[in-house]
Amino acid sequence: MLPNVSDTLYVQPVREEVDGFAYKARVTEINEQLIWMEIPLSEQTGKYGLFSNGEELNVYFSQSDGVKWHFRTQVMGRRNETIPMMSIRKPEPHWVSRMQRRNYLRVQASLEMAISTLDGVKFLALTEDISGGGLSFVTESKWGLRESQIIQSWVAVPFRSGAIEHVFFTGQIVRVQPLNDERQLIMLKFDQIANVEQQKLIRHCFERQLDLRK
Incomplete structure (x- = not known):
């Protein structure tokens, strides 16, 4: 199970994984190696996430059946076109797991x-x-x-x-x-x-x- 273009991703740095603030972004493009998304934005602070290349992230998403999924990945790069975008490494299917724990609004x-x-x-x-x-x-x-x-x-x-x-x-x-x-x-x-x-x-x-x- 992998995210699709236009799906919403919730991104959280691994260094803040104990109920830290999550950042929200929409998937804009997917290729064989990368998932591109808008620059993630925190709904809590209104600020964009400042993630460096190589930084490890937890990524959460759900699809039409309502099931939530999780995978761990890392930041691969940025580019500016019509909108600024950030890329993460596309996970192998076996890296993606169905979420077992609850994520709470902070x-x-x-x-x-x-x-x-x-x-x-x-x-x-x-x-x-x-x-x-x-x-x-x-x-x-x-x-x-x-x-x-x-x-x-x-x-x-x-x-x-x-x-x-x-x-x-x-x-x-x-x-x-x-x-x-x-x-x-x-x-x-x-x-x-x-x-x-x-x-x-x-x-x-x-x-x-x-x-x-x-």
């Missing part, structure tokens, strides 16, 4: 969190972005958070109705990115979260997306 949001580690450290933080599969937040380096660490948290989730729900989860830190000597960005995926709580986050993300589009 939105920028500043939500209050109460965090506790398994060794008893407790502190407050604000999210940077959130999805049904994970979130990121900025905190002080002094708390000593590290990759693969498990934390527990409550996050206050507001809705357009005015209601605020407190969602509890256990999460695993997948990346720690220093911002300066005192602050760092923490990216985590949900390790344990009740389905009803996860649905609250998904609902918030869709409401937030509608607000951002106004």
